[in-house]
Amino acid sequence: MISLPKLDHTSTFPDVENALVDPNGLLAFGGDLSVERLLSAYASGIFPWFGEGEPILWWSPDPRGVIFVDDYHPSKSLLKHIRRIKPQVSINLAFDQVIDTCAHIPRTDNGTWITAEMIQGYKNLHKSGHAHSVEVWLDNELIGGLYGVYSNSVFCGESMFSKQTNGSKIALHYLVQYLARFKVKLIDCQMQNPHLATLGCVTVARKQFLSYLKKYNKQPIQIPWLAQQLTL
Incomplete structure (x- = not known):
């Protein structure tokens, strides 16, 4: 079973070195898609990617x-x-x-x-x-x-x-x-x-x-x- 950190109300993210290998780059879930959080994500090499009905998933794959x-x-x-x-x-x-x-x-x-x-x-x-x-x-x-x-x-x-x-x-x-x-x-x-x-x-x-x-x-x-x- 995959255990992922859940984002809180702040716009901070876990260290990308903690991202999963499989699936490649999956780092965290939750949070929102506010301007502040999205800008924080991109500045850290992280982006959101999820499907309809799923929680917001955050990724930083390796390689890029x-x-x-x-x-x-x-x-x-x-x-x-x-x-x-x-x-x-x-x-x-x-x-x-x-x-x-x-x-x-x-x-x-x-x-x-x-x-x-x-x-x-x-x-x-x-x-x-x-x-x-x-x-x-x-x-x-x-x-x-x-x-x-x-x-x-x-x-x-x-x-x-x-x-x-x-x-x-x-x-x-x-x-x-x-x-x-x-x-x-x-x-x-x-x-x-x-x-x-x-x-x-x-x-x-x-x-x-x-x-x-x-x-x-x-x-x-x-x-x-x-x-x-x-x-x-």
């Missing part, structure tokens, strides 16, 4: 999936596709629409972890200036996007979607270019999977990931996350 901005290299086919369809790309113009679409778009596993509680929590983070979206438009239709949290000079990706070919890849491509303008070095993908691997996601030990957070937090990079159209 990341994209190093300087090592990102888009495929020739993606660049060709972007030149051909000429999408319009924006940030923070339709956060609610992006997260709602991520929650409800059909997925191969027929499920979603983006519960109503999660949606409200991240919408609150967005309103407080900490969660952000990238939107891909074609003929005024939202065809792709992603959202995540900017914390400790790291963009922590949460979810992405595509309604048309390469929709999410285009969103990530523009996000990387935007982050590179301000010398941001790291995108946290939480856990690597085959799809993320095709986008340049690699794995690093949790200890190494936490050292990045500590390093970047010493010299935080401020980014103007104003709602705007993006150009390369």
